[in-house]
Amino acid sequence: MKWVVVVVAIALSVAVGVGGRKSAALRRFLSTLLGYLPFTSVAINPISFETYRGDARGLEVTAVDLVALALAVSTTDRWKRPWPLLTAAYLGAAMLSAFSAPMPMFAMFGVWKIVRVHRVLATVAQAGQQRDNLAPHVCRGLAVGLIYCAATSLVQRYAYGMMQCPGPFTHQNSLAMACNMAFPFCFALVLAGQGGWLAKAAVAASALSIVLTLSRGGMMLFVVAAIAVFGGSMAKRLTGRKLVVLLLGLFAASAVVIKSFDTIVERFTSAPDASAEARHLFEKAASAMLRDHGGGIGINQFSLVLDRSYADVFGLPDVDRNGIVHNVYWLTAAEMGYLGLVCFVALFTAPMIRALRTAIGEKGLRSDLALGFGVGIAVTLAQGKLEWSLRTTQLSYLLWIVAGLAFSLGTARRPKLVD
Numbered sequence: 001m002k003w004v005v006v007v008v009a010i011a012l013s014v015a016v017g018v019g020g021r022k023s024a025a026l027r028r029f030l031s032t033l034l035g036y037l038p039f040t041s042v043a044i045n046p047i048s049f050e051t052y053r054g055d056a057r058g059l060e061v062t063a064v065d066l067v068a069l070a071l072a073v074s075t076t077d078r079w080k081r082p083w084p085l086l087t088a089a090y091l092g093a094a095m096l097s098a099f100s101a102p103m104p105m106f107a108m109f110g111v112w113k114i115v116r117v118h119r120v121l122a123t124v125a126q127a128g129q130q131r132d133n134l135a136p137h138v139c140r141g142l143a144v145g146l147i148y149c150a151a152t153s154l155v156q157r158y159a160y161g162m163m164q165c166p167g168p169f170t171h172q173n174s175l176a177m178a179c180n181m182a183f184p185f186c187f188a189l190v191l192a193g194q195g196g197w198l199a200k201a202a203v204a205a206s207a208l209s210i211v212l213t214l215s216r217g218g219m220m221l222f223v224v225a226a227i228a229v230f231g232g233s234m235a236k237r238l239t240g241r242k243l244v245v246l247l248l249g250l251f252a253a254s255a256v257v258i259k260s261f262d263t264i265v266e267r268f269t270s271a272p273d274a275s276a277e278a279r280h281l282f283e284k285a286a287s288a289m290l291r292d293h294g295g296g297i298g299i300n301q302f303s304l305v306l307d308r309s310y311a312d313v314f315g316l317p318d319v320d321r322n323g324i325v326h327n328v329y330w331l332t333a334a335e336m337g338y339l340g341l342v343c344f345v346a347l348f349t350a351p352m353i354r355a356l357r358t359a360i361g362e363k364g365l366r367s368d369l370a371l372g373f374g375v376g377i378a379v380t381l382a383q384g385k386l387e388w389s390l391r392t393t394q395l396s397y398l399l400w401i402v403a404g405l406a407f408s409l410g411t412a413r414r415p416k417l418v419d
Helices: 002-020 024-039 063-074 084-098 104-128 135-158 172-191 196-213 216-236 240-269 273-292 302-310 328-361 364-383 393-409
Strands: none
Touching (some): 024 063, 063 104, 135 172, 172 364, 273 302, 364 393
């Protein structure tokens, strides 16, 4: 029955896309929806292993995939594909590693996820290169998603009494990473006097969500991202608006610190030693896997191989023996080997480099937005040293949507990314 639902959903997506070729309003709606949906987790999973602790647990098709397909079908103007060699190399490294996988089906799940998120990247880049530039609507969807995160986090804190709120994600650190990835471009718009109330609300919502997560890394990187965007914007042009934003930001930050000082300090000073020790043991296990298998153990195999071969060697407790290393670079190296790690770094830094080059080489709003995209990707890659969450489906979608926007910013037919 699930396969029937998948086939019908794909057919409907294609039909909607065909209809979108004649309807600009439908294309705009699909673009906005594509930006928003990664903040949700609507999926169909015909083959599923939900108890597995790897990053891909089935042959899923999500609402994001279906909307991306419809939007791709609805846009017909010529467009330039983003980073074709790097995306092909990374996919090839993942497929190559699958030959070493002890559980080939799980490897297939991982490869399928890469195909899907790269399709989303291509769709966003395609949408931003159309004559009726659709990138602004994708940006609006992201901003709405950030506001949704804050709303769900508030409900979790004050209706259910949760101290560390994950919002619409499975873990609070994932929510922090999502906010830090998407809020910088909204902040850049605010500093430029663009984006209206939606951009301002998205920045405020992101700050609120970060505080409600009580994620130490998330809070620190939020501050780093805000300073980087503000500093880059000020270096280009000093305006009274930016000084007002600075004063308001300092006032808001002071209010938050006063209100939540004890809770934040306790979070930073009372982190359990067991958590840090587990991270260290995971990284030692990943290093051993890479040393024993230079070509990798196979994509999406870390939890399985750790449980079978390395958990006892490194004395991991039962609760962590089938866990996953909290460092996306060690995870990639262990699963895909040296080649996979090189392809990962090359592909994942390419959007950041492109965005920052555009920020330096362009002027006006195009430069401000590029700075926001570049900073968002940069802090995400920095947080990857502390988290593997970047490999989760929702955060993968968000990263490649931001990357697609950064790419289209440099190739769009119109110089303005927002209305």
